[in-house]
Amino acid sequence: MDARNGQGRVVEDLAGLWDFAFLGAADPREVAVGTIKFDDVMAVPMCFDATPRYAGQRGLAAYRRRVKLEGGARYRLTLDGVHHWGRVVLARKQESAILREHIGGFTRFHADFQAAEAGEYDLVILVDNRLDWARCPLHLDYFDWYNYGGISRGVWLTRLPETAIDRVWITTRDPKARRVHVRVEWSGQAQENLPLALAVNGRPVLAEQVSGDSGSFERDLELPGLGLWSPGSPALHELTVRLGADEVRETFGIRQVRVEGEKILINDEPVRLWGFNRHESHPQFGHAVPPALMASDLQQIRDMGGNFVRGSHYPQDTRFLEMCDRAGVCVWNESIGWQQTAQHLTDPKFLEAQLVNIEEMIAAAYNRPSVILWGLLNESESHVAAARAGYERLIRRIRELDSSRPVTYATCHPQEDLGLDLCDVVSVNLYPGWYYTSIENMGNDLAYVAKVLDSRGAAGKPLILSEIGAGAIYGCRDTHEMQWSEQYQAKLLREAIGFVGKHPRWSGIAIWQFCDVRTEEIPQRIVGRPRGFNNKGVVDEYRRPKMAYEAVKEAFRRWNADA
Ligand code: ADA
Secondary structure, eight states: OBGGGOSSSEEEEOOEEEEEEEEETOOGGGOOGGGOOOOEEEEESOOGGGSGGGTTOOSEEEEEEEEEEOTTOEEEEEESOEESEEEEEEEETTEEEEEEEEEOTTSOEEEEEEOSSOEEEEEEEEEEOOOOTTTOTTSOTTOSSOOOOEEOSOEEEEEEOSEEEEEEEEEEEETTTTEEEEEEEEEEEEEEEEEEEEEETTEEEEEEEEEEEEEEEEEEEEOTTOOOEETTEEOOEEEEEEETTEEEEEEEOOOOEEEETTEEEETTEEEOEEEEEEOOOBTTTBTOOOHHHHHHHHHHHHHTTOOEEEETTSOOOHHHHHHHHHHTOEEEEEOSOSSOOHHHHTOHHHHHHHHHHHHHHHHHHTTOTTEEEEEOOTTOOTTSGGGHHHHHHHHHHHHHHOSSSOEEOEESOTTTOSOGGGOSSEEEEOOBTTTBSOTTTHHHHHHHHHHHHIIIIITTSOEEEEEOOOOBOTTOOOTTOOTBSHHHHHHHHHHHHHHHHHOTTEEEEEESOSBOEEOOOOHHHHTTSGGGEEOOOSBOTTOOBOHHHHHHHHHHHHHOTTO
8 A cells, every 4th residue: 555645644754864873782672762872874764784884783773863743643654674673662852662663674564653742752763683583583694695784665654544544455356357356444533434435547436434443344346448467568557545534545456366277377368487586685775775776677677578576585675566566577575584494484483473574575565466476485494394384374374364366485395395285386496507417407407306396296286497597707707608607607597598488387487686696694605605795696786787688688588478
């Protein structure tokens, strides 16, 4: 829901420069916000440890910004990304109140509150980027990406009307009949016969009345004549919901995604996915990728003939998803995860954090037609019996919240995986020609894995090659075409795309990866990560194309009819 479009609500964008203090090793339990000496400023959104002064530092940081509040009014503070532990405090004179704590850096959360008296208040946000299982089991020190810290995405404050629309869920029921299901949830002060009106693209489609202090309203709407959303023709529409004094607008697409046998269908048409894994990372911004860079990433992805992004390995920024809606690029959006063990998956604390992450991911992206798949737990121990109950629980929760999209996870244990029956789409990460065997043997390797997966439960389900790639150092051109050269990477990716193109058993490929990304400096891994980066991007961290760019472009454009 685009909260920034309100009418009866007043929305203040809190992006800009905030007061800042880096408190390092301080324990948040012992920090009194009134005593913090704010001796610096920091941009919001931005990752503080991507700035030169705090580069590479881990610890507690405090952000402060003054806000003017009306006495007795209802407020909702929305934060789109705080890395990766955060506490929101409202302070005035000597008094302060904790409004909310949150873990997990890549999801939107809210803090709802009322100010007793009118006046100026300090909004203080404590942010901790330490990799600390006890505080935040979602961001761990062995991940193959650098966990930046800070307020990395938008922040805004909404003064809500007495009765406010909390959420609007739009689901396509039948694309041919242009039938969509709309659910509106509201809360606030008890009201009798409050007018509720819906309009699509400015045309009124429904007027009713509702009563009570909170509740929901649902209805099927038939919208004849409206265009459908598909990668080749991504038509978008706008639903306006008016409830009493409140109004929100939500962009949506009419599109149904489903799995039929070994195919993924969008509005009953089989689709093949040609794309990239994409991290939200840049050396100068960390995870706080600015919208201009998101748009340019998408431009390059489309220029290469891509119609697919796997958001590796956490929920993508909603602004990026909105851009994908407009561009007709399909997205696999996944909750945060990277090689979790059975021990993690049997730990109630981890599962609870994952459930919240899943709920927040789905709430933020539900209405985005570009999101066609939910994913979770990249390369975790899906081959260990003890982990199965954890997988079941998380996948069950995804389906409870959204039964309209298929679910998948990327396995790296194709020969022993025990959970393929839990997925609608089977996805596998493979690195032939890089970590093992050779480019020449890649075809045999991939064919073998497909056969093994089919014998273990993938038969009759779509298959995605969710990672394949090779490292290449930008500018390393080598007549021997050795590993790490741009030529080697180009050759490997050409081979991989060609293989998937010729074998319709595979519904798609997500190249590992779109751009180079900084990684955690772990002794045993860093020797395979020159410069401290995962160098398997087809563009480097500044988005400069490597030779693979043209190779991928040629190969994708050959197979993607919509490119
Ligand atoms: C895995 C993992 C990626 C990345 C990749 C690699 O498949 O899912 O995040 O680490 O390997 O580059 O080795």
